[in-house]
Amino acid sequence: MTPWEDLVSTALVGTDRRPLPGAPAGADPAVELLERAAVHTVRVRAGQRLRAGTPLEAAPPEEQPVVSRAAADRLARILGGERPRLLAEWLQTAAGRGYRLAPHLLPELLDHAARDRSIRPHVGILAGHRGRWLAGLNPAWGFLLEEVTAARPRPEVWELGTSGDRRAYLAALRAADPGAARELLAAAWEKETPEDRAAFLELLGEGLSLDDEPFLEAALDDRRIEVRHRASELLTRLPDSRLGRRMAERAARRFAVARGRLNVDPPLECDAAMERDGIRPKPPRGMGEQGWWLRQLVSRTPLAVWRDLLGHSPRELVRMKVVDWGREVMAGWVRATVIQEDPEWARELFASDPLADLLAVLPRGEQETLATDFVRGHGLDGQLIMVLGGVAAPWGQELSRAVFHKILEVSGTQPWNLGELTKLAGERVDPALHGLAERLSPEPPIQEVAALLRFRDDMLKELS
Template structure:
């Protein structure tokens, strides 16, 4: 008697006239069925997910949670990383309802993932298991090292375990790694190699040399980066033999000639054949070979101390050779070279190699003698928090000056200072209200998390 709903829809689509049905009657039947269907709908079957594991960490205090919610809403959003870093160090977890917002941020910003692994607790990992966009979280250590973590733990737990073992007993960590090497994923292999940087020595050389035969370029490169820190390594000797022909003393200066080809042996040693966009291919090879040569080779080879080498004109390929040395100073954590190269050209990345006190001092000098521009802000961006008193003083002076003369130029520097100054300074920067406000915010934020 009742016309099936699908038939009514069909008739309405093609037109009631063509079906010979009065349109009013069609509408009336449809109305009756719509209401009946809506009123008579029975619950379907739902598949609730398995419950999450119990939490092991205490919840963050209420005031701190409220502030985090406001920050996620946009208030002082740039300070979010510091909030997360502090909460992770305090071993507290965030309220569950804030986890999805945080995990969305982590999907875009790798730098906060390690903190998210710690502060989102069991609930975070449970959610990461339900949403593939958040699966990265499962690779972060979770502050819960269970027994047999090396066999059964998440990727992140195993990394944390290996790092801890490496700190205690470097040889044991290397042997553990070597035993199951073939079964590890390429991503894990890359990270595991970098963990060996802690306590690196010639005892690691045979293992790392073997890793140069890995199928994955990232893994090979990680091994090559470590081997360049060992001047006695076979890789270091091969690089030295190569570079000897490419960079030579010419009179008072230095002359460079890039490799003619990138052969298989070079690729095995971590040299990438394909240059990044916009870079000349042979120059790219030259830069990488220089970057992977032990810096101790150069004074003998060129007959000059590092500070002289850093100031020498090279002519053609100068840019590539300098970039190579800079990269080498960073990879090999060589303070002498970093200092010499920074004198010649103040590159932010080099500051990271210097001890904190000196880093602060050099940055302060630079600030005093430079106008506020993008380059200065970028340089300062490379100096991690907290900035020492000397640097803070220099930056504050600069901000006050700039605010007076070019207020439109001070904004970015003020915000950066707000992130990096010691927050206890909030009472001493009243002449710059925006800076005082950010520092006050951080001061309260850290108090709440204490």
């Protein structure tokens, strides 16, 4: 047995059962064991022979401007644990303005990005050439080599760039010329990986029109379910598409209004044609097959169909008694509203069941008005937090005032219940309103929000 193996064996069984030979009298056996292990480790490392290697090439020179010293110092504080929930906002703002990180911050931020996929697109821009040079040396940071490298990628990246660069270029082209973007993607479609095909399809949501329908209809036959599902969702947003007409025909056989009630006859099977159109046959755990198929059928049916099919407005349908399958039908309508971005249905469904996803369908001003009324008339609970989470940031003055007053109201009765609301307010309220919070009340929860808003205001100014 080697000396190291002897030490390991002793450590495993314990020094009281296997005394260390030659241990000094009166010495703590455990301490002596650790000291011997430390000495052995140093001896082994010092005794290794040097190996010849190839000198590393220097990182390429940078092209992007580095963030200011103040901005870099603030990021270091965030990475160190001060206001950690603001990391994504700092990164998104800095990347959107075309900055790169100070080099000394790269290792710690790359470690963060290795654990948190959501920040990787921003880190790809901020890391610069040195970040990608480091990623080539450390496999744990290898993800960076596939991320977007510039806020405004050039056309040549479509052939030579990373996956992230290609997505960014296609998105920019789609915003400027939807037809050209679709033709570019169609020309390369067969050569793309399934993962890239699914990611590229998602970008076609910008500028979507019936001109895209033939390409998307063909994508329903793709061998990967992720690609088929994304194509189906996009076609669902086109009520006059062939998929929309097929779904309308299925719905017509399943729904009828009689005596003021909505009668539903759910599908008995999920056939190959339904599966091709995006209906998944296997339900989630705890849900029956027929209810699962019904929910998906409703979510894929054009919302404009229901008025003609059933002879009632969205308001009347949302309030109508549904025989046996009400939960599935309502969930399908909610999903359809989110996919098809229909404001009329969003208003009626939100009035019936305030869900955060429905707010995103409405214009920004209307989002804030509905959320303000909800805050004023609803107690502090999980649903209030979820509704506020669905309102686009930054919040304007009216909603901010309502939230501040809710914090004051609850601070007198349930101060222990304020944690998430104060954090959400500090992260979503327009940071320029920090003075409004500071002047409103000296109560600690309000001043805590004011301090977070001032922190964000200073942070954004440093990145301007």
